[in-house]
Amino acid sequence: xxDGDTRLPIEPLEVRHRREGxxxxxxxxxxxxxxxPALAIVLFIAYKGAPAISLGFFTEMPMAxxxxxxxxxxxxxxxxxxxxxxxFSVPIGILAGVYLxxxxxxxxxxxxxxxxxxNLAGVPSIVHALFGLGAFVLFLDFGTSILSGGLTLGVxxxxxxxxxxxxxxxxxxxxxxxxxxxxGATRWQTIWHVVLPNALPGILTGVILQVxxxxxxxxxxxxxGAAFYLPILPTSVWNQTMALSMHVYALVTQVPKVPEATKYxxxxxxxxxxxxxxxxxxxxxTYLRRNRRW
Amino acid sequence: xxxxHIGIENLTIAYGDREVLHKVSLAVPRNSIFGIIxxxxxxxxxxxxxxNRTIEFSGEAKVGGRVTLDGEDVRTLDVSDLRRRVAMVxxxxxxxxxxxxxxxxxxxxRVGIRRKADLDLIVERCLTQSxxxxxxxxxxxMLGTRLSGGQQxxxxxxxxxxxxxxxxxxxxxxxxxxxxxxxxIEAVLTELKAQMTIVMVTNLLQQARRIADxxxxxxxxELVEVARTTDLFIFAKDRRTNEYLTxxxx
Numbered sequence: 001x002x003d004g005d006t007r008l009p010i011e012p013l014e015v016r017h018r019r020e021g022x023x024x025x026x027x028x029x030x031x032x033x034x035x036x037p038a039l040a041i042v043l044f045i046a047y048k049g050a051p052a053i054s055l056g057f058f059t060e061m062p063m064a065x066x067x068x069x070x071x072x073x074x075x076x077x078x079x080x081x082x083x084x085x086x087x088f089s090v091p092i093g094i095l096a097g098v099y100l101x102x103x104x105x106x107x108x109x110x111x112x113x114x115x116x117x118x119n120l121a122g123v124p125s126i127v128h129a130l131f132g133l134g135a136f137v138l139f140l141d142f143g144t145s146i147l148s149g150g151l152t153l154g155v156x157x158x159x160x161x162x163x164x165x166x167x168x169x170x171x172x173x174x175x176x177x178x179x180x181x182x183x184g185a186t187r188w189q190t191i192w193h194v195v196l197p198n199a200l201p202g203i204l205t206g207v208i209l210q211v212x213x214x215x216x217x218x219x220x221x222x223x224x225g226a227a228f229y230l231p232i233l234p235t236s237v238w239n240q241t242m243a244l245s246m247h248v249y250a251l252v253t254q255v256p257k258v259p260e261a262t263k264y265x266x267x268x269x270x271x272x273x274x275x276x277x278x279x280x281x282x283x284x285x286t287y288l289r290r291n292r293r294w
Numbered sequence: 295x296x297x298x299h300i301g302i303e304n305l306t307i308a309y310g311d312r313e314v315l316h317k318v319s320l321a322v323p324r325n326s327i328f329g330i331i332x333x334x335x336x337x338x339x340x341x342x343x344x345x346n347r348t349i350e351f352s353g354e355a356k357v358g359g360r361v362t363l364d365g366e367d368v369r370t371l372d373v374s375d376l377r378r379r380v381a382m383v384x385x386x387x388x389x390x391x392x393x394x395x396x397x398x399x400x401x402x403x404r405v406g407i408r409r410k411a412d413l414d415l416i417v418e419r420c421l422t423q424s425x426x427x428x429x430x431x432x433x434x435x436m437l438g439t440r441l442s443g444g445q446q447x448x449x450x451x452x453x454x455x456x457x458x459x460x461x462x463x464x465x466x467x468x469x470x471x472x473x474x475x476x477x478x479i480e481a482v483l484t485e486l487k488a489q490m491t492i493v494m495v496t497n498l499l500q501q502a503r504r505i506a507d508x509x510x511x512x513x514x515x516e517l518v519e520v521a522r523t524t525d526l527f528i529f530a531k532d533r534r535t536n537e538y539l540t541x542x543x544x
Contacts, residue, residue: 105353179388179450182348183401184378184457193400198391 045271049264057265061231071266076233077146077241078273081221082214084150084237089158090207096158097165097203102191114166121159126219128156133223147237149225156220157210164206168199201288208281212274218245228254244270297365299324299491300345300461304359307340307349307515315340315515317359322508327483327492329506329523331499333538336512338495342463345493346380347373363461378405381454385466387446389438390453394421394430397438397449401456420452423486425478444475451479455486462486464494468501480505499539503527511535 060070100117104110132152142148172195180190218226226246234241248270251263298321307315315337322328330338343349344361347368361368368376378401390397398417407413417434421427426448430441438449447467454462464483468476483492484505496502502509503523510520511532519532530536537543 175384175386175388176390178348178351179384179390179453180400181351182346182377182382182384183404183453184374184376185401185404186374189404193404194390194392 042271045264045268049261049266049268052259052261052265053268058269062229063231071242071244071247071269073231073233074242074244074247074266075269075273077226078215078244078270080146080234080237080241081150081153081225081243082211084146085153085157085214086207086211088151088154089161089210093158093161093207094165094203097162098169098191098196100162101166101169102187102195117159117162121163123156124219125156125217128152129220129223131155132220137224143238144223144225144227144240145238146225146234146241149221149241149243150237152220152224153214153217156217157214160210160213161203161206164209165199165203168202168206169195171202172198201285204281204285204288208277211277211281215274215277216245216270218243218249221246244273298322299364300493301362301365302341302344302359303362305341305344305361306358307337307344308356308358309352310354313515318512318515318517319359320510320517320520322491322493324491325487325489326507327487327494327505329502329509330493330495330512331497331502331509331538332512332518333543334497335514337515338512339465341512342382342465342493342495344368345461345463346377346382348377348382378457379459380461380463381457381459383447383450383454383462383464383467385469387443387450387470389441389446389449391437391439393435394438394441394449395434398452398456401453416456417452420455421449423455423482424448424451425482426452444471447471447475448479451482460490462490462492464492464496466495466497468496468498476501511538513538 057070058075059072061072062074063069100110100114104113129152132148132155136142136148136151137144142151176194176198177190180194181187185193221243225240226243227240228242228246228250230240230242244266248263248266251258251266300320300322302318302320302322305315305318306313314335318341320328330341332338340349340355344357345363345368349355349357350373363371363376363379368380371379390400392400395417398420399413402413402416407416418427418431421430426445429445430436430449438446441449447470451467462483467479471479480501483494486492487507494502494506506523508520509523509526511518511526511530511534513534519526519530519535521531526535527539530539
């Protein structure tokens with residue numbers, strides 16, 4: 001630099017461009033690394049399972065020690081279990097999330113409860129299973145039944161539904177609440193007419209993610225509601241039932257001479273059920289967001 | 295003079311250990327526009343929020359002294375009822391995330407007015423009073439949040455009027471809107487004072503001068519001077535008022 005030249009030395013343009021390019025490359029690589037395995041799993045299972053898929057596979061009872069026939073009772077059982085768990089966890093979870101977001105304040109107790117719930121969401125599902133066995137099957141004497149299994153799944157999903165409800169409520173701008181209170185609206189009127197409707201897409205996302213988790217988990221229903229082999233359809237919540245996740249586990253590890261394709265086909269159906277729930281959620285959320293309000 | 299509509303007696307506000315308003319007393323006469331001016335940090339907004347008790351939202355605020363409405367301590371009144379009697383317009387326009395119509399019908403619905411014909415009347419009256427009816431009458435179904443800033447602020451005013459309030463508080467209502475809209479709302483306010491008492495916090499000295507009947511000057515949480523607006527702007531008694539009004543600080 002010559003005397004009198006006070007300009008600061010700046011990075012050449014190419015250096016900045018090269019750095020932009022590198023970052024872009026790294027981000028693209030990351031998303032590829034994440035997407036490839038997911039796609040590979042689906043394609044692999046579909047490829048291996050496709051030969052066993054037929055109409056009968058969906059509508060028939062398993063036969064010949066589960067080596068032949070269909071998986072109808074497992075599909076129906078999974079729907080029952082998920083249904084019972086939702087009836088339990090959705091109302092309680094949403095109300096609790098509303099309480100934490102709108103009423104609890106920032107007291108020490110409230111923060112403690114909040115933290116406990118967040119941690120509860122991280123408890124392994126096998127621990128929930130043992131809790132379900134002790135609490136529902138034995139203590140409340142519901143036996144091994146859809147009710148016990150559903151409630152266990154419900155307890156497992158509750159913390160996440162509470163947390164996501166709270167987060168969805170908090171993402172609604174505070175100014176809306178103040179505007180309502182300034183009009184003399186009560187706390188509940190404000191929640192019901194303004195906050196909840198706008199938090200609904202977010203709440204729904206949380207619920208649906210838990211639906212797919214309920215359908216997929218094996219451990220919680222292992223001791224509480226799922227039967228190994230029960231070729232009849234359940235008629236009440238007091239029945240035991242087969243479940244898809246449990247059925248995959250049984251076919252793969254417990255039953256000899258099951259054709260390879262049947263195992264993969266069962267997994268494929270489980271994947272399909274979860275995917276159905278998820279696409280339903282995505283459609284519903286898109287619909288609700290279409291009249292997104294701010 | 296009649297008994298004041300709003301009485302502020304020895305009002306003191308502290309946030310934690312920090313006292314922001316010191317023993318302020320004011321009497322707001324009925325059917326007038328009462329202007330409150332002063333630089334930022336003089337607790338004008340805090341004072342305003344004591345009237346409809348929205349100050350209670352900020353948990354740590356401690357309030358001493360009292361505010362009366364028609365001689366009654368506001369803390370003895372039901373808070374929802376109080377806020378319907380004392381309406382508030384905030385600095386930044388807030389359109390509630392619902393249709394223009396529902397924005398105005400919101401408060402009436404909450405107290406059980408359900409007949410469409412009744413609601414229609416309220417909506418048209420309030421939107422007309424707030425000088426926005428002609429612009430929105432053909433799109434009442436549109437989301438309130440899609441209106442322009444100036445329209446949203448007039449919508450907020452219409453919403454405030456929907457409870458038939460006896461007091462209208464305005465907290466720097468023109469801070470985010472254009473001068474033309476500001477002038478229209480000012481014209482509306484001078485008409486509205488026949489029906490209600492208006493308390494207007496403003497940073498625009500000329501706004502107070504244009505429409506306030508009485509103006510109070512606040513500085514650092516104290517009331518420096520209060521007088522009829524014409525008197526205050528011509529013969530301020532206090533040196534600090536004079537310096538503020540002539541632009542030597544603030």
